[in-house]
Amino acid sequence: MSTEEQLDHEKLMTLFGNVFNDVQGAVAILMSYLGDQTGVYRAMDKLGSSSVSAIAKEAKVDERYLQEWLASNAARGYVNFNAETEEFSLSPEQASVFARENEPTCIQGLMQGVVGQFIKEDVAIDVFKTGRGRPWGEHHECCFCGTERFFRPAYASHLLEEWIPALEGTEDKLRMGAKVADIGCGLGTSSMLMAEQYPNSTIHAFDFHGPSIDEAKKRAEEKGLTNLEFFVSDAADIPKNGYDLACIFDAWHDMGDPVGIASGIKDVLAEDGTFMVVEPMALDGMANNIANNPASGMMYGFGTLVCVPASKAQPVGLGLGPQAGPKKLMELLSEAGFGKVELAAETTNNIIFQARV
Ligand SMILES: C[S@@+](CC[C@H](N)C(=O)[O-])C[C@H]1O[C@@H](n2cnc3c(N)ncnc32)[C@H](O)[C@@H]1O
Structure with a gap:
């Protein structure tokens, strides 16, 4: 001083x-x-x-x-x-x-996610100091359950009522019977909601974290869902099954190569298929987020502890972070080769994009 x-x-x-x-x-x-x-x-x-x-x-x-x-x-x-x-x-x-538990204002999942970060603070310090990546599997299990519990009420309230109806022509296809890929599905909440709502459709859900897929399979079995299958798979290796809808919920920014992965997803879609990307709510630009986004302190915190290290642990390691904002996200989708990229919906916690070729 x-x-x-x-x-x-x-x-x-x-x-x-x-x-x-x-x-x-x-x-x-x-x-x-x-x-x-x-x-x-x-x-x-x-x-x-x-x-x-x-x-x-x-x-x-x-x-x-x-x-x-x-x-x-x-x-x-x-x-x-x-x-x-x-x-x-x-x-x-x-x-x-x-x-x-099931009310949209229940905050225990978020609390659980935060506690999970405190439990492994020694790992956080090491990652922060060394700049190394931190794979999803290196987090305390509170991180997986907390994430699912925190996101579930938003998905339950908005996915079927607002987000899917906002995608051009997709809801009818799902009602009649379509093929859906849920990529980076975690514990499978979004996959199960879609499987329950659209019994004529087939849902394939992918995540590279084996323990999350094991838990998701158990939960789907308890619900007796027969039109839903889970696979341990990297988002870069999705089979070319001609999906009518591919979606990524709160995970695209966690991936090391979001452009490469989106480009690959383009190739697994049916000719008139849609890619829906659900991302955390964010504004354009860091200064704007700091000044005007009330959740940005927490979101940049999760970016430091979870999202950027998860991305840096993967090939390319872009480290996009959870507050990239709509402009940047739409640019990346265009860069991946999607010709029609639109903001489809917005809710308190999320921004939703539809991308078509
Ligand atoms: C924040 S969680 C979201 C999970 C789930 N979509 C949800 O909304 O509850 C991010 C998920 O993305 C998965 N993930 C990250 N990178 C991945 C990749 N390259 N391939 C497959 N899954 C990936 C993680 O294993 C984790 O389950």
């Missing part, structure tokens, strides 16, 4: 306050994760306003730890405390965010 440098006390306190709030948030995330994994929020949702001992009994957790946990949650506004009755409760909104 130079001797002439003066600290502006007000600015300092504002910054300190913001960061302190983030630290409180980081602890709150771990608290929330404990409540999720032990079923405490679900027990509270079931019981309604209750004493600590009643909640401890229902969730089968230690009462003394629970009391401390509840106080921490109440201080963050995650649960309510009634000082007169000494009972804790969840409002419908708190239940929706913390306890109810």
Whole structure:
């Protein structure tokens, strides 16, 4: 620090306050994760306003730890405390965010994804320092389940109702019976939604991460889906089956060679087939994202920890990152040889492109 440098006390306190709030948030995330994994929020949702001992009994957790946990949650506004009755409760909104798995506002998957990153912080430091790539399989399993849990509500709310109908001529084909490739399918949520909705269609789902495909197969089997098959395969090696629809959900930017892979996908499509690319919501340009995209701090963080290292672990290693923005993404699709590239839809978390030859 130079001797002439003066600290502006007000600015300092504002910054300190913001960061302190983030630290409180980081602890709150771990608290929330404990409540999720032990079923405490679900027990509270079931019981309604209750004493600590009643909640401890229902969730089968230690009462003394629970009391401390509840106080921490109440201080963050995650649960309510009634000082007169000494009972804790969840409002419908708190239940929706913390306890109810299938509601679109349930945030536990995102929390789980963040916790997964903290668990392997030593790997993150090594990757950051050395610049090496980090394959998807080098993450804690919280990363896979958390990603699926976080994305699932958005897919369940929008994929069948908005995204597929926004693609020209595709929905009718899927209803009548079409061939679909879901590439980089992870645990297969999008593949299963499409297989259930379009029983006349055949869905082939591909991912190069074997354990994710094993889990996806198990889940599809439990649902009794017979028009869906999973394959362990790199996105560069998709068979030329003449797919009417090929799609990539929240994974294209993770790939080392997005242009090469999109170019290959062009060759596995039927003559009038469509390539749908679902990417995280982003604006054009880093300065724009920093200033105007409220999720960009988190997204550039995931870019640092997950997406850019995943890409750098693959051939070409472009390291596109999750905030490339629509202009850049559309340019890359054109570069891959798609003549008609359009923004098909936008939702809070995603931007959706349709690309045709
Ligand atoms: C963020 S996850 C998204 C998973 C899934 N599409 C979803 O939305 O839940 C990214 C996925 O892309 C897969 N992936 C990345 N690069 C790949 C490649 N070159 N070939 C096949 N899969 C790839 C990863 O294994 C991972 O499952």
